[in-house]
Amino acid sequence: MELCSRSLMRFTTPTILLLFLLSCSTFTSTEAYDALDPNGNITIKWDVISWTPDGYVAVVTIFNFQQYRHIQxxxxxxxxxxxKKRGDMEHDGxxxxxxxxxxxxxxxxxxxAKIVKPTKYVTSDGRRVTQAMMTWNVTCTYSQFLAQKTPTCCVSLSSFYNDTIVPCPTCTCGCQNNLTQPGSCVNPDSPYLASVVSEQEKRNSYAPLVQCTSHMCPIRVHWHVKVNYKDYWRVKVTITNFNYRMNYTKWNLVVQHPNFDNLTQLFSFNYKPLNPYQNINDTAMLWGVQFYxxxxxxxxxxxxxxxxxxxxKDKSTFTxxxxxxxxxxxYFNGDNCVMPPPDAYPYLPNAGLRQNVSLLVLLITLLTSVAIQFVHKLERNMKQFLLIVIVGEFTAILLL
Structure with a gap:
């Protein structure tokens, strides 16, 4: 999957001429930002390639080292x-x-900016190698909290073995509040839908304009356990866009599940395993097929x-x-999606019965244990009472 694009831009200032290049590379980075992409960051490389009477010429290259977050x-x-101070350079700059x-x-x-080993360049004819005068690296890391104060996506669940559809948690990304904040969401059945969306697009805002839902998220991912075979099982994944203001180009989805080490077939999505720790293969990146x-x-x-x-299925772990x-x-486009609470997941039809039976057995066992302890204590008390009576009678006889 291509994670970045390429462009060339040139501009001047009174002292500096800069050439910008956004590209991909195998450039080494040691900065980390999360467990699934420990080396993920954007690195800016600033190369001074020549001096001028009033400054220098620099090539600035931006590398995207994030595996599943691209620039939208x-x-x-x-x-x-x-x-304010000039750099410690041979020339002024x-x-x-x-x-x-x-x-x-x-x-x-x-x-x-950190000074690193100067970059080497190969000429277009491949015959000569030149070297930058100086090179700085700047590392930029991403924080979902800094990007937006509320989540941007949520997950709903369902299965073939339970009729319950577990929705996204209510108010995951916000709450419907058209009374105090009119226009916070759009009703899809509104006769004025087209005009509202058109008016919002004119404002050229990055803020999502979402369809009115209980979760109010721009993106919902639905995971449906569809079929159970003898040696296999099948899942259907659906990504729904509730944002009227955004088309997500080259979207991607990162899913963590222990059975990804035995993924057999994938329909209409591309797949790449993400295993930063090599021995654990439980995370996959999915993205769309080009032009489809x-x-x-x-x-x-x-x-x-x-x-x-x-x-x-792996019979040692599957259930x-x-x-x-x-x-x-x-994750959708690099942002963590809110999952339903585990106790709300669809359960097997007999799981509730087994749970009730287990609780009943536990209660009976507890009551039986208490009763046995009570009987034992009562027996000890009776023995002590009889002993006191016998001793008392013997003492009375001696006194007589």
Missing amino acids: APGWTLGWTWA RVPKNFTLKAPGPGYTCGP NDLLMQAGPLGNVQSELLFQ FEKGWGFPRRI
Whole structure:
């Protein structure tokens, strides 16, 4: 999956000429930001390639080292300030600092520029190798909390063995509040839907305009345990867009489940295992097929994509009990989606009966234990009482 795009931009200041390049690379990074993508970050490389009478020429390259977070439309914005003091250079030039990166909104925090080994460049004809005069690296890491104060997606669950459909938790991403905040959501049956969406689009805001739901999330991921075979089991995954303001281009989904080490077949989605710790293969990245479903359209009849996953059973671990068939975590475009509470998961039809029987057995056992202890204590008390009576009578005889 292509995680970044390429562009070339050039501009001048009174002292600096900068060339910008956004690209992918195998550039090494040691910064970490989460357990599923420990080396995920965006690195800015600032290369001074030549000196000028009033400054220098620099090539700035931005590398996206995040496995499942790409830059969405309308793109990225990079900013910085200049240090007041000149850099410790052979020629006069200012050092950049206080980098800010929006991609497209907030969420990234950039560290200070660090001097690293100068970059080497190969000429277009491949005959010569040149080297930058100086090179700085700046590492930017992402925080979902900084990007937005509320979640952006949620998960609902269902199964073939239970009629219950577990919805996204109520008010996951917000609550319907059209009385005090009119326009906070859009009713899909409203006759004014088209005009409302058109008016909101003119405002050119990044804030989602969502369909009125109980969860109020822009994105819902539904995981349905569909079929149970002798040696396999099948799951259907559906991603629904409730955001009228956003088409998600080149979306991706990260799912954590212990049976991904035996994923046999995938329909209409692409798949890549994510195993940063090598010996654990329980996480997968899924994304759409190019020109087929890699574009998740805005809210409406076409605002969903779906696929089915076929897993081979491992008899030593496979079970439908205790919610084992449902995912542990789900990320959409790099943001953690809110799961329902575990006690709300669809359960096997006889699981509730077994649980009630277990509680009854436990209660009977407890009462029996208490009764036995009471009887034993009563017997000890009776023996002590009889002994006291006998001793008392013997003492009375001696006195006579």
